[in-house]
Amino acid sequence: MQGQIPFGVADYFWEEALQRQELTANLLATFRRWGYGDVIPPAFEYADSLSAQASAGLQAEMYRFLDRDGKTLALRPEFTTPVARLVGTRLHDWPMPQRFGYAGSVFRYVDPQAGRQREFWQAGVEMFGAAAPDADAEVLALTVEAMTVAGLRDFRIVLGQIRYFSGLLAALQLTPDQSDALRWAIERKSEPALADFLRETPLSSEQRLAVEALPGLSGGDIPRVIAQAQRHSLNSEMSQALENLRAIVDAAASHDILGSIVLDLTEIRSLGYYTGISFEALAPESGFSIGSGGRYDDLVAHFGPAQPAVGVALGVDRLLLARQRQAGQSASIQPARLDALVLTGNSPAAMKEVQSWRAQGYRLQVEVNGRNLSEALAYAAQTDVGQVLAWEGTQFVAYRAAADGDFVPSRGEISFDD
Amino acid sequence: MQGQIPFGVADYFWEEALQRQELTANLLATFRRWGYGDVIPPAFEYADSLSAQASAGLQAEMYRFLDRDGKTLALRPEFTTPVARLVGTRLHDWPMPQRFGYAGSVFRYVDPQAGRQREFWQAGVEMFGAAAPDADAEVLALTVEAMTVAGLRDFRIVLGQIRYFSGLLAALQLTPDQSDALRWAIERKSEPALADFLRETPLSSEQRLAVEALPGLSGGDIPRVIAQAQRHSLNSEMSQALENLRAIVDAAASHDILGSIVLDLTEIRSLGYYTGISFEALAPESGFSIGSGGRYDDLVAHFGPAQPAVGVALGVDRLLLARQRQAGQSASIQPARLDALVLTGNSPAAMKEVQSWRAQGYRLQVEVNGRNLSEALAYAAQTDVGQVLAWEGTQFVAYRAAADGDFVPSRGEISFDD
Numbered sequence: 001m002q003g004q005i006p007f008g009v010a011d012y013f014w015e016e017a018l019q020r021q022e023l024t025a026n027l028l029a030t031f032r033r034w035g036y037g038d039v040i041p042p043a044f045e046y047a048d049s050l051s052a053q054a055s056a057g058l059q060a061e062m063y064r065f066l067d068r069d070g071k072t073l074a075l076r077p078e079f080t081t082p083v084a085r086l087v088g089t090r091l092h093d094w095p096m097p098q099r100f101g102y103a104g105s106v107f108r109y110v111d112p113q114a115g116r117q118r119e120f121w122q123a124g125v126e127m128f129g130a131a132a133p134d135a136d137a138e139v140l141a142l143t144v145e146a147m148t149v150a151g152l153r154d155f156r157i158v159l160g161q162i163r164y165f166s167g168l169l170a171a172l173q174l175t176p177d178q179s180d181a182l183r184w185a186i187e188r189k190s191e192p193a194l195a196d197f198l199r200e201t202p203l204s205s206e207q208r209l210a211v212e213a214l215p216g217l218s219g220g221d222i223p224r225v226i227a228q229a230q231r232h233s234l235n236s237e238m239s240q241a242l243e244n245l246r247a248i249v250d251a252a253a254s255h256d257i258l259g260s261i262v263l264d265l266t267e268i269r270s271l272g273y274y275t276g277i278s279f280e281a282l283a284p285e286s287g288f289s290i291g292s293g294g295r296y297d298d299l300v301a302h303f304g305p306a307q308p309a310v311g312v313a314l315g316v317d318r319l320l321l322a323r324q325r326q327a328g329q330s331a332s333i334q335p336a337r338l339d340a341l342v343l344t345g346n347s348p349a350a351m352k353e354v355q356s357w358r359a360q361g362y363r364l365q366v367e368v369n370g371r372n373l374s375e376a377l378a379y380a381a382q383t384d385v386g387q388v389l390a391w392e393g394t395q396f397v398a399y400r401a402a403a404d405g406d407f408v409p410s411r412g413e414i415s416f417d418d
Numbered sequence: 419m420q421g422q423i424p425f426g427v428a429d430y431f432w433e434e435a436l437q438r439q440e441l442t443a444n445l446l447a448t449f450r451r452w453g454y455g456d457v458i459p460p461a462f463e464y465a466d467s468l469s470a471q472a473s474a475g476l477q478a479e480m481y482r483f484l485d486r487d488g489k490t491l492a493l494r495p496e497f498t499t500p501v502a503r504l505v506g507t508r509l510h511d512w513p514m515p516q517r518f519g520y521a522g523s524v525f526r527y528v529d530p531q532a533g534r535q536r537e538f539w540q541a542g543v544e545m546f547g548a549a550a551p552d553a554d555a556e557v558l559a560l561t562v563e564a565m566t567v568a569g570l571r572d573f574r575i576v577l578g579q580i581r582y583f584s585g586l587l588a589a590l591q592l593t594p595d596q597s598d599a600l601r602w603a604i605e606r607k608s609e610p611a612l613a614d615f616l617r618e619t620p621l622s623s624e625q626r627l628a629v630e631a632l633p634g635l636s637g638g639d640i641p642r643v644i645a646q647a648q649r650h651s652l653n654s655e656m657s658q659a660l661e662n663l664r665a666i667v668d669a670a671a672s673h674d675i676l677g678s679i680v681l682d683l684t685e686i687r688s689l690g691y692y693t694g695i696s697f698e699a700l701a702p703e704s705g706f707s708i709g710s711g712g713r714y715d716d717l718v719a720h721f722g723p724a725q726p727a728v729g730v731a732l733g734v735d736r737l738l739l740a741r742q743r744q745a746g747q748s749a750s751i752q753p754a755r756l757d758a759l760v761l762t763g764n765s766p767a768a769m770k771e772v773q774s775w776r777a778q779g780y781r782l783q784v785e786v787n788g789r790n791l792s793e794a795l796a797y798a799a800q801t802d803v804g805q806v807l808a809w810e811g812t813q814f815v816a817y818r819a820a821a822d823g824d825f826v827p828s829r830g831e832i833s834f835d836d
Contacts, residue, residue, distance in 0.1 A: 003721040012457070013504060013518065017457055035781055037433075038439050044424070071424070132787055137786075336450065346552065370552070
């Protein structure tokens with residue numbers, strides 16, 4: 001006897017699996033309505049391709065294995081790189097911009113924790129060939145839309161622009177060690193580490209003020225944060241980052257999503273990958289990240305002619321968990337919902353009627369184990385099915401669960417609860 | 419520059435990916451209407467579990483790799499075993515029968531050929547805890563329904579019952595070599611090999627007649643085939659196999675599917691796995707198998723208390739290919755369908771109208787690269803979009819593609835082609 005499954009993967013079934021399938025279907029349908037075409041990259045491909053711009057952390061988390069010709073394969077740890085590869089190698093001659101939406105599972109060798117599995121589901125979009133702020137704004141708006149479609153009531157997007165910080169680094173002309181120390185302090189939002197950096201690093205007073213101001217450059221009052229940041233801009237890269245943010249925020253206003261956005265210029269975790277905005281979608285109640293995205297203009301060039309690009313990936317497991325917590329529900333095993341259990345007595349006329357109800361979308365389970373009516377009613381009660389339909393000669397008689405749990409026959413027109 | 423993908427996997431995108439997603443969604447919806455609950459097993463698990471009853475061939479085709487704790491994992495090569503594991507280990511105390519439906523990709527190291535990839539998609543159902551013929555008939559009927567839902571006009575199900583042949587083997591009391599020779603001849607439908615077997619094997623005249631009759635025991639006239647087989651029944655196992663078939667065919671009649679079924683008692687390829695009926699779904703025009711299924715009452719016992727079981731797995735790639743061939747279409751790259759390209763000028767009022775159309779299900783792409791109207795019309799023509807909506811101050815003006823390819827403005831109510 002065997003049957004354990006590995007740490008970090010899971011079986012989803014019945015109501016839990018249905019919600020997962022329905023959510024991914026709804027997200028894909030949403031992406032399509034915004035003009036994003038479906039894309040399904042392979043579950044595995046060459047590890048080299050998947051590593052094109054992967055951080056050391058992500059590379060360490062990849063599931064690698066050998067193809068029979070000796071080449072190293074890996075399970076996809078995310079969708080952005082495979083889609084960028086597709087665009088770079090096969091679609092660069094098609095008109096731009098190109099928009100893609102996806103949903104499926106990805107694989108990372110991580111330490112499992114609440115809402116974090118080694119196989120987990122992502123749904124997201126990528127837009128290639130559009131460098132304008134309107135493209136960034138659309139991806140932000142679609143992120144808001146996706147979280148709304150997923151049923152989240154409470155969420156926000158923390159938006160950064162990596163070039164404000166990279167401009168600051170350039171202006172400070174730091175040694176690599178100094179640069180790492182500043183980055184470390186800002187990434188971890190550590191005041192003591194920032195104080196250490198300021199004490200140990202010789203800076204002009206203007207530079208010092210810019211570094212000291214950095215931790216305060218965040219908040220929901222976006223024009224105020226941008227204006228404050230502008231006062232500490234030390235070069236054109238920093239100014240252009242702010243100019244870009246201003247234009248994206250203007251475009252986002254037309255999508256009516258500014259109420260969900262918080263600006264944060266200390267959001268620099270993806271330095272080296274993102275080349276413009278980067279953002280994180282958060283569900284405050286649940287206290288965890290639902291997804292992230294940003295502009296990555298350097299990735300496609302690994303595979304073909306360069307293309308500007310912007311996108312977002314949402315964690316389906318996180319969306320489900322956040323929705324469940326916001327609704328005050330807990331996970332429990334619930335059998336698949338049914339509209340009725342049916343005893344047909346193998347009558348073709350009965351089966352035909354069952355089929356016409358199914359064609360209307362009702363979920364009908366036909367009894368196949370030879371249960372008689374009273375056995376079927378007991379089984380229905382046990383599996384929480386509210387109605388049993390029994391073929392009696394020339395028509396169905398409905399037995400509906402009453403308040404006391406007993407089933408009561410009701411002749412006449414058959415109806416289903418919607 | 420990199421970007422090759424491994425032999426045997428593929429990127430699906432735009433119209434091709436959409437059709438794949440829509441087909442799997444439709445199949446899952448069909449399964450649900452028949453009372454089959456969703457199930458999503460992991461993409462990989464312990465190779466030992468997946469090997470529970472896997473043939474040597476399937477075991478050789480599994481993608482194996484090591485977990486970091488040294489245990490051997492494998493990508494799932496099919497769904498039946500993981501679902502049987504789930505039922506055996508976690509759901510055996512829940513009421514039976516239990517019905518499950520799934521769709522997703524599976525992985526086999528095979529030689530790629532037309533319609534055969536190393537990552538391919540399966541959709542199917544499994545029913546546990548029902549040994550009665552009605553259960554087999556339901557799975558056959560749902561197979562017919564699924565192929566109809568998939569849009570196949572022309573298909574048939576070749577139905578066998580493995581116990582007729584295993585009963586014959588028992589009756590003949592052959593040596594292992596003789597048994598292999600007979601099996602080989604029947605599996606390959608080889609007349610010379612069968613003649614060799616008959617020449618080299620001492621048999622009673624009754625036994626000889628039963629073996630000689632075997633290749634003829636197939637056809638669409640099911641009662642005739644069963645009656646003919648009955649004349650050569652040598653023991654109760656063979657008679658019970660026919661009795662079981664008769665009962666399943668009776669139950670299948672109430673589903674009105676007998677016109678799609680051909681009986682074939684030489685269908686024995688899955689001896690050792692299936693324990694009752696086994697069947698294959700074929701698309702005659704395309705000349706290939708779309709899927710297969712049968713009864714496998716011995717599998718769940720590998721993981722927990724024994725449960726009778728019957729199911730079917732359909733190849734999504736095969737369904738798509740067969741449908742395409744039956745419709746006389748060929749695969750070509752087609753961008754995602756759009757209802758309109760929209761120039762909003764970043765007007766909040768325009769964006770609001772776009773959102774209300776999207777809420778009605780229309781697919782609208784908003785211009786984000788700053789194209790003006792004439793550039794947008796050229797882009798629309800290039801990407802085969804039939805309508806461009808341009809916000810002109812307080813309302814949209816529609817530009818619709820005329821027969822000559824030019825776009826003509828039409829003021830007034832906006833409409834979309836359905």
